[in-house]
Amino acid sequence: MSGEALIRHYDGGQDLVARAIELLRAAGKDPDRLSIDDLVGLDEFHVRGREATLSLARRLALAGGERILDIGSGIGGPARRLASLAAVEVVGVDLTPAYVDLANAFSRFTGLADRVRFEVADALALPFADRAFDIVWTQHVQMNIADKDRFFAEAFRVLAPGGRLALYDILQGGGGDVIYPTPWACDPAMSHLEAPPRFRAALERAGFVVEAWEDMTAAARDWAGKRYGAPPPANAATVAKLLGARNAAGAANIPRNLAEDRIVLVEAIARRSAAA
């Protein structure tokens, strides 16, 4: 796989830790005394941000004690949010070293480093033993992965029997080809969107039983309207400032891709059966 091209796409060759600290100071925050709420708007990249993480987490109804793997953890906002909701341990993996570095830094800044940790790994060759996790969590990752079967097979392998995959993702809509760039791809060559029926079929082929499947596109359109309708305060620490022009250009196409049904959002829970 073209790992290097992906990493370059996502990190833009920047020192993200220094940049993030600068942005937080400009926003009037003290990086040494951060709560995870101080990072809202900055550390959750996916469509609907924190709201999407909370919505998917509600479906899981965490009891505490779960071992969670976040595949494609970015700079760790969702992983920290999960750790703030329940007494869980979260490991996040991402292909982009600059993201992993910042993810670990933010976990230290927010006092969560004892339960939330990140490392560099490939979703298609996970460095974990079989059945190591109770929950696998993934948001907006598989759009960069052509081999859905292998992606789901790895998620299935590391889940304990009875464990759940929590997924929130961007799929191909019926409204025509996606307008590029997007936040995940400069051009179609980096993007591997599937239509919902094919995507769900790949999940089931891997052995998962789909327990919940909800189209979140309407909520995503509402969110995009608010998010792009009114700009944040000038000094706010935002993803756009952290990741720079390339990300901003992609993000600018999100409202149109949503409005014209070129992309759809799905939230799903799929289980590895206890007998599997």
Add this chain to the structure above:
Amino acid sequence: MNEQSVPSGIDPKLLEILVCPLTKQALRYDREHQELVSAAAGLAFPIRDGIPIMLVDEARRLDDAASTTRPEGAAQ
């Protein structure tokens, strides 16, 4: 507890759960060289600033003849 300080070595909890991404077998922690060694795959994964880089493309190939490397890392 001192969660604010930058860790010097690898997180011990990560060390417990990590396996070789190719063979899924246990890794040996080489503290001196800051590497996680997969004897079965003949690869050493670097730890940079406390972060394990578990990518086969980034791993150092062990040329030591004593290692039980098999072609394509196809243990099992």
